[in-house]
Amino acid sequence: MTADLNLHVDLPGYEVRDNCLVVGGRSLLSIADEAGGRPFYAYDRQLIDARIRELREAVPESIDIHYAVKANPMPELVGFVAERVAGLDVASGRELEIALAGGADPAEISFAGPGKSDDELAMSCDAGITINAESANELARIDRIGTEKGIRPNVAIRVNPDFALKASGMKMSGGPQQFGIDAEVVPSVIAEQNWERLNFRGFHIFCGSQNLRSEAICEAQSNAVALAIELSKSAPRRPEFVNIGGGFGIPYFPGDQRLDLSPIAHNLRVLTDTVSDELEGSKLVLELGRFIVGEAGIYVCHVVDKKVSRGTVFVVCDGGLHHHLAASGNFGQILRKNYPVLIGNRVSAEDPVTVTVVGPLCTPLDLLADRMPMADPQIGDLVVVFQSGAYGYSASPIGFLSHPSPAELFV
Numbered sequence: 001m002t003a004d005l006n007l008h009v010d011l012p013g014y015e016v017r018d019n020c021l022v023v024g025g026r027s028l029l030s031i032a033d034e035a036g037g038r039p040f041y042a043y044d045r046q047l048i049d050a051r052i053r054e055l056r057e058a059v060p061e062s063i064d065i066h067y068a069v070k071a072n073p074m075p076e077l078v079g080f081v082a083e084r085v086a087g088l089d090v091a092s093g094r095e096l097e098i099a100l101a102g103g104a105d106p107a108e109i110s111f112a113g114p115g116k117s118d119d120e121l122a123m124s125c126d127a128g129i130t131i132n133a134e135s136a137n138e139l140a141r142i143d144r145i146g147t148e149k150g151i152r153p154n155v156a157i158r159v160n161p162d163f164a165l166k167a168s169g170m171k172m173s174g175g176p177q178q179f180g181i182d183a184e185v186v187p188s189v190i191a192e193q194n195w196e197r198l199n200f201r202g203f204h205i206f207c208g209s210q211n212l213r214s215e216a217i218c219e220a221q222s223n224a225v226a227l228a229i230e231l232s233k234s235a236p237r238r239p240e241f242v243n244i245g246g247g248f249g250i251p252y253f254p255g256d257q258r259l260d261l262s263p264i265a266h267n268l269r270v271l272t273d274t275v276s277d278e279l280e281g282s283k284l285v286l287e288l289g290r291f292i293v294g295e296a297g298i299y300v301c302h303v304v305d306k307k308v309s310r311g312t313v314f315v316v317c318d319g320g321l322h323h324h325l326a327a328s329g330n331f332g333q334i335l336r337k338n339y340p341v342l343i344g345n346r347v348s349a350e351d352p353v354t355v356t357v358v359g360p361l362c363t364p365l366d367l368l369a370d371r372m373p374m375a376d377p378q379i380g381d382l383v384v385v386f387q388s389g390a391y392g393y394s395a396s397p398i399g400f401l402s403h404p405s406p407a408e409l410f411v
């Protein structure tokens, strides 16, 4: 039975027992005990599993779903997800180690991102994963490193398309970008390579992140497929795959509408037919991070102090911006809005109060909730920030002010 948390955001179903939040079937108080008194992140494996099943049911069977590890690289979580998706996308040497240790098949791991070091390229060659090349120089370095090792590296071409994913939280394509090779020069860059030494596997066309508009996602995916078909004419051989990115968003703020998967699923079915006609033998790949894990995580810290300043009630916690930059509004938001926040050990109250929840840092940016109604917080209470499973721990300046780092629990 799920509870209405009264947060005006469409969260996945959470249970409440004795007015205490239940996560992964366990009372929040018991999880907090396990974290040993530190602030912590908790990731609910059941919610991740349910999300992947939902995706798998919606998306045509012939399309592979990959997990973008940078959304949440916690090793235990990555291992769990790796068993349930077709492949992993990594963005650093360390993420590659985590992906391999998590049991992912190297043939289904790809490595994207600008500025890969020689060491990272060498690791990738040794592991036999696919390197998504971001520039002509990078291709030359991959070729040199492969030749030195006597290995024929697997490469895909990351393309910077001439279109963007409209209405995205973060645009990563169209116009000048540090990502990928501009679509119009891809044919000449391909023509300059020695494909005896490099094994061409496909194209990677990623356009942006955190999108809640299914029409915009459909449009970008259709454009990506059309571009891949066009570019394939100059490819050394038929691409084995076309990675058309993801960008699927999750609701964070009041008024955010949950992404409707059905129009996307329909469009993908049309695109699968197009691909089988035009690029027979190629498979389409979706790569998703936030959508898979974002809603499955919470961040929790303790109330340490409470004070009133000129009429505003400040609730001061032992965690904040240094643990969860995104919830403080400083990770790509233009207008700061509150993430869904409540007191986890007293979920509902007869008479909520309006408070401002801050962290322990010496900066006014350290804000977890700005004038939000909740059960009157008491010292020792657990402040819970929902929608924290992606771009939380690893996307935060943990070292700032040298406070202890939060625990991470996979429940």
Ligand SMILES: *Cc1c(COP(=O)(O)O)cnc(C)c1O
Binding pocket: 068, 070, 071, 089, 112, 206, 208, 209, 210, 245, 246, 247, 248, 287, 288, 289, 290, 291, 390
């Ligand atoms: C960040 C990133 C992703 C994941 O984006 P989400 O919005 O978390 O789904 C996928 N692919 C690439 C290349 C990325 O850089």
